[in-house]
Amino acid sequence: MKKRDKKVFKRKDLNISNIEITHVDDFLDDAITHERRAEKKPAGKSKISSKSNLNLVRGRIMELYSNYKCLVKIDNEELVCHIGGRLKQYDLDTRNILAVGDWVKIDISAKRRIEEIEERKNTLYRYTEDSFQKKIVVAANLDNVVILTSCKQPALNFGMVDRLLCATLLADINPVICINKTDLADDLESLRNEAEFYLTTGFKVLFCSALEQKGIVELQEALKNQDSVFVGHSGVGKSSLINALQPGLNLKEGDVSDYTGKGMHTTSRSRIIGWEFGGNLIDTPGIKTLTLHEEMKDEIKYVFPGMAELGKECYYPNCSHIHETDCAVKTALNAGNYDINRYESYCRIMESFTGVDYE
Ligand SMILES: Nc1nc2c(ncn2[C@@H]2O[C@H](COP(=O)(O)OP(=O)(O)O)[C@@H](O)[C@H]2O)c(=O)[nH]1
Ligand SMILES: [Mg+2]
Ligand SMILES: [Zn+2]
Structure with missing residues (x-):
């Protein structure tokens, strides 16, 4: 490949969409992989304000309103909190000091100030598509990435599943592969055969149809009491499936790109929504794909x-x-x-x- 073609080629190929995930536990059985990942992964240090003698309570970031203002869930109550001035010093050069999913400690005595951000068990990033591949935090402390793809419209693309699997596993999150729109499949049997590879290599693969309400209970079972994010190309049925998992949720319909960027700032932020069946959905409107760095x-x-x-x-x-x-x-x-x-x-x-x- 000629050098001048390289950049274009790379960019095109690094774009990933459609994510489905499987059982992390199965994956962890692979000792070598586990070891290598453990070696590589520096634990995100917890960040603590230098003030002492504060009466701090623990909470979780549900939604970010700005770089320094967010919604925090403490027990069953949601409070708007601000980040303490001293904490800001940790990450002056990044806009990502807080992420949805972060566990924090808050001084609720005065102005509901976040004084401590706990160490993350994992962080899901996406990367800008320019050659700098700047990291953008999507969410922290996740259990599952549901790699969603569809049998048809858009066509099933296992290459994309592979990329998303790699991105998810490298982020130390459990992938769940979910194939939607089974009602449209011409030959479901051959699809199942192709997906067999993922089953035999230890991943969870679920087939479903949001339209016909098939496979919904199985998916609920897989996501129950855990925190999950859905990734997949526009049109594979993320919104439809999420609404089937929890009728009445009425997620803001349509991803940002469906509206040619209109409302980008208000809709592209992540937020956490509780499932009625237990666990949480990390809703990331406008973030459909993960990329490899x-x-x-x-x-x-x-x-x-x-x-x-x-x-x-x-x-x-x-x-x-x-x-x-x-x-x-x-x-x-x-x-x-x-x-x-x-x-x-x-x-x-x-x-x-x-x-x-x-x-
Ligand atoms: N036939 C069929 N269509 C579906 C299914 N799930 C979603 N769709 C349709 O696919 C289109 C895209 O769905 P949407 O949920 O907006 O996809 P998203 O872009 O991934 O959020 C819509 O027209 C849905 O009605 C399904 O299981 N079967
Ligand atoms: Mg959608
Ligand atoms: Zn070899």
């Missing part, structure tokens, strides 16, 4: 479905499974023991980082 390139092989386990047998410990000889993934591929479509999808993801075509 350039820095994640070397980690993809450890999270790509089915690869970490096979990769233990490769001659080189850091084998990319692309150009090396004595590669267990390629051996499995040639023996028909690793899905060729998924391998090609892996190569496409890797190409999108390097701009090199691997044969």
Whole structure:
């Protein structure tokens, strides 16, 4: 690939949409992957105001109104709070000191000031699409990313599922793959066969139809008492499915892009909404896709479905499974023991980082 083509190619390929997620627990069974991720992941330090002797109560950020003003849920009450002046000093250069989902400690005696932000168990970021790939926090402390895709309209794209799976796993969040619009499928059986790969590599795959109210109970069961975000291309049925999960929720219909950017500022912020069946929806209007960051390139092989386990047998410990000889993934591929479509999808993801075509 010519150098001047590289940027365009990269940008195009780094755009990810449609996310579905599966069981994190299954994934964690993979010791190597788990280890590598643990090694890599620096824990987000908790941020504490230097004041002492305050009577602090614990709460969770439900919605951000501005950089320094937010809605916090304390027990069953929601209060508008402000961030303490001293805390602001921690992140003067970022606008993301607080995120929806953050657990905080608040001084409710005076002006409801947030004095402490607890360490996050994970943070879901998206990245700007320019070459700087600036990090933007979507939400913190999540349990699931529901990678939503549809059988048709738009067409099912497992390559996109793979990208979103990688992005979710690298964020240390459990993916749940959910395939909507089964009512439109011409050949549901062959779709199920293709999805079988994800089941056998330890992920949860759910089929549903928001239109026909199918698979809704199963999805509720998977998300119950946990905090979940839905990711997927425009039109796959995120809003419809969320409304089917909780009738009466009446989410603001239509994503930001459906309105050619109109109302962008008021609708693109995340917020937390409680499910009646237990747990929370992290509503992210206008945020439909997750992207992979350039820095994640070397980690993809450890999270790509089915690869970490096979990769233990490769001659080189850091084998990319692309150009090396004595590669267990390629051996499995040639023996028909690793899905060729998924391998090609892996190569496409890797190409999108390097701009090199691997044969
Ligand atoms: N046939 C069919 N259409 C659906 C289903 N779910 C959603 N849709 C339709 O797909 C379109 C996009 O749905 P929407 O929920 O707005 O998608 P979003 O952009 O992901 O939020 C709408 O016209 C919905 O009526 C489904 O299960 N089956
Ligand atoms: Mg929508
Ligand atoms: Zn290999």
